[in-house]
Amino acid sequence: MSRLETKLPGLTLKNPIMPASGCFGFGREFSQLYDLDVLGAIMIKATTEEPRYGNPTPRVAETPAGMLNAIGLQNPGLEKVMERELPWLSQYNVPIIANVAGSQVEDYVEVARTISGSPHVQALELNISCPNVKTGGIAFGTVPETAKHLTKKVKEVSEVPVYVKLSPNVSNIVEMAKAVEDGGADGLTMINTLLGMRIDLKTGKPILANRTGGLSGPAIKPVAIRMIYEVSQQTNLPIIGMGGISTVEDIIEFYLAGADAVAIGTANFSNPYICPELIKELDEYLSANQIDHISELTGRSWSKDGKRTYYCS
Amino acid sequence: MIKKEWMTVVSQQNIAKNIYELTLQGELVQEMNEPGRFVHLKVSGQTMPLLRRPISIANIDQTNSRFTMIYRAEGEGTKLLAEKKAGDQVDVLGPLGHGFPVNEAQTGETAILVGGGIGVPPLYELSQRLNEKGVKTIHVLGFQSADVAFYEAKFAELGETYVATVDGSLGTKGFVTDAIREFNLQGDILYSCGPVVMLRALEELQLTKKGFISLEERMGCGIGACFACVCHTQNDPTGTEYRKVCSDGPVFPMGEVAL
Numbered sequence A: 001m002s003r004l005e006t007k008l009p010g011l012t013l014k015n016p017i018m019p020a021s022g023c024f025g026f027g028r029e030f031s032q033l034y035d036l037d038v039l040g041a042i043m044i045k046a047t048t049e050e051p052r053y054g055n056p057t058p059r060v061a062e063t064p065a066g067m068l069n070a071i072g073l074q075n076p077g078l079e080k081v082m083e084r085e086l087p088w089l090s091q092y093n094v095p096i097i098a099n100v101a102g103s104q105v106e107d108y109v110e111v112a113r114t115i116s117g118s119p120h121v122q123a124l125e126l127n128i129s130c131p132n133v134k135t136g137g138i139a140f141g142t143v144p145e146t147a148k149h150l151t152k153k154v155k156e157v158s159e160v161p162v163y164v165k166l167s168p169n170v171s172n173i174v175e176m177a178k179a180v181e182d183g184g185a186d187g188l189t190m191i192n193t194l195l196g197m198r199i200d201l202k203t204g205k206p207i208l209a210n211r212t213g214g215l216s217g218p219a220i221k222p223v224a225i226r227m228i229y230e231v232s233q234q235t236n237l238p239i240i241g242m243g244g245i246s247t248v249e250d251i252i253e254f255y256l257a258g259a260d261a262v263a264i265g266t267a268n269f270s271n272p273y274i275c276p277e278l279i280k281e282l283d284e285y286l287s288a289n290q291i292d293h294i295s296e297l298t299g300r301s302w303s304k305d306g307k308r309t310y311y312c313s
Numbered sequence B: 001m002i003k004k005e006w007m008t009v010v011s012q013q014n015i016a017k018n019i020y021e022l023t024l025q026g027e028l029v030q031e032m033n034e035p036g037r038f039v040h041l042k043v044s045g046q047t048m049p050l051l052r053r054p055i056s057i058a059n060i061d062q063t064n065s066r067f068t069m070i071y072r073a074e075g076e077g078t079k080l081l082a083e084k085k086a087g088d089q090v091d092v093l094g095p096l097g098h099g100f101p102v103n104e105a106q107t108g109e110t111a112i113l114v115g116g117g118i119g120v121p122p123l124y125e126l127s128q129r130l131n132e133k134g135v136k137t138i139h140v141l142g143f144q145s146a147d148v149a150f151y152e153a154k155f156a157e158l159g160e161t162y163v164a165t166v167d168g169s170l171g172t173k174g175f176v177t178d179a180i181r182e183f184n185l186q187g188d189i190l191y192s193c194g195p196v197v198m199l200r201a202l203e204e205l206q207l208t209k210k211g212f213i214s215l216e217e218r219m220g221c222g223i224g225a226c227f228a229c230v231c232h233t234q235n236d237p238t239g240t241e242y243r244k245v246c247s248d249g250p251v252f253p254m255g256e257v258a259l
């Protein structure tokens, strides 16, 4: 059996490495660079009921070892994603995790109902933590009761397992994780971006047109590690870890903290071939270190035996 | 096809104040077949600076597998790039985007090429290709001042060349549009790259029936996946229709995108 094969609710992954939502579009661009079949899964760009243009530009700003983005959930809308993007992406032998966004409960429920009914979608990722939209988003991700309620409503209609994407912009991440677990979530993905800002010294004004944006990249990795470390000890949900991963060592660190799989975000911009490279390097790392299966590492930083919950045999 | 390659620095020269001419060598050059496309450079193997930098292709020499860029060393990334010396390696992704369509100009026609500042470089490869095709080129180059001006002589070898500087230290005092008016320049087709204010002024001037402009925007991926670089269209200036500067552009037909 492969050292990398991983089973999570709704997902059988050839390997536990997948591009994170928003960094990979719907896969079309990267498919020109490499065969998407090598990926563990694909988290597609957030989909809302209606098409969205998103925020004015500049939408990105560089920061020390990171970047801020304020795209504003630009997407072609549910109908086009169902008709065009999902059928296209289904030509690849890769599980699709559909990121669902909205500004009120009804929006999420509607998108979740429809998109989870697609034969091409294996799981949902509930985007309750986008920092870049004026309404909704943020409250769902920071108020435990609201997050729980939303999760419950989405679970009622979803035909596939639901992973909830947690925001790091909270004072108690464990409380948030437990709330969505109570709401019926099947898994967690964490962390989303941290809210930040940069100011242009020449103009004296924020660089981003939206003023604030979500910080990602290596700069946020320690925050992600800490939060996964805390949450993995307090919930039974599998965790897809993300936040600044760009090397195999980063992946190992996420596993030791308590992750069951990982997603690669910003690193896709600095190196568009990062996902296939990491998949290969991770296998080599495990082999060189005589680790039979990647899941053996999950939670090893806090438990001698590791978590081993999702060991696939 | 888009490729990523560690290319070798052939030469790096300071050609005007903070302006560098950098020539790289590698296989990727064989993929470069259109003027106005760009490359995305990672100037350091470290996490700072994290993002790639988009720089236009200014000259293509496929025989020797070399291409040249001209850039302004301004911020963190471009300053690091300016430190590269002959023999050093640079991580290049490209060629990216859609460039200037040479076929839109017919043999015997006159093309006006208007560049502003660091928008001038891609016009150099374009001008050579137009001239090869028998299209007459007139060049109008705008700079802040004489000390940051470059390539006037090189363009002059290819066709009539006019320069405008904001402070009047070289050529016409003012903007490219002032030079165009002063010399009553006329042509069949316009190609331009430079700041948005300049592109907007050129659109208003309606110098030619046909025109192509190259835009600049802050980028994430550079390949069309992240939606960092979008702009509205003139058809639907406040709606959901959009173009991505990195993959639909950076060159657009005049009148297509909202400036």
Ligand SMILES: Cc1cc2nc3c(=O)[nH]c(=O)nc-3n(C[C@H](O)[C@H](O)[C@H](O)COP(=O)(O)OP(=O)(O)OC[C@H]3O[C@@H](n4cnc5c(N)ncnc54)[C@H](O)[C@@H]3O)c2cc1C
Pocket: A061, A062, B038, B049, B051, B052, B053, B054, B055, B056, B057, B069, B070, B071, B072, B073, B074, B075, B076, B077, B078, B079, B118, B119, B121, B122, B215, B216, B217, B218, B219, B250
């Ligand atoms: C398609 C395209 C072609 C270009 N061609 C050239 C060229 O031939 N010669 C040249 O000198 N410059 C060119 N530029 C502009 C060049 O990309 C910026 O000057 C450069 O990215 C600035 O990086 P820095 O490290 O100096 O600045 P920093 O301030 O360190 O940059 C911080 C971030 O902002 C981005 N950024 C800053 N200014 C710009 C800008 N004007 N346009 C886009 N992104 C910016 C950077 O890429 C980086 O992500 C081009 C831009 C685009 C989009």
Ligand code: FES
Pocket: B218, B219, B220, B221, B222, B223, B224, B225, B226, B227, B228, B229, B230, B244, B245, B246, B247
């Ligand atoms: S820079 Fe990512 S879509 Fe253009």
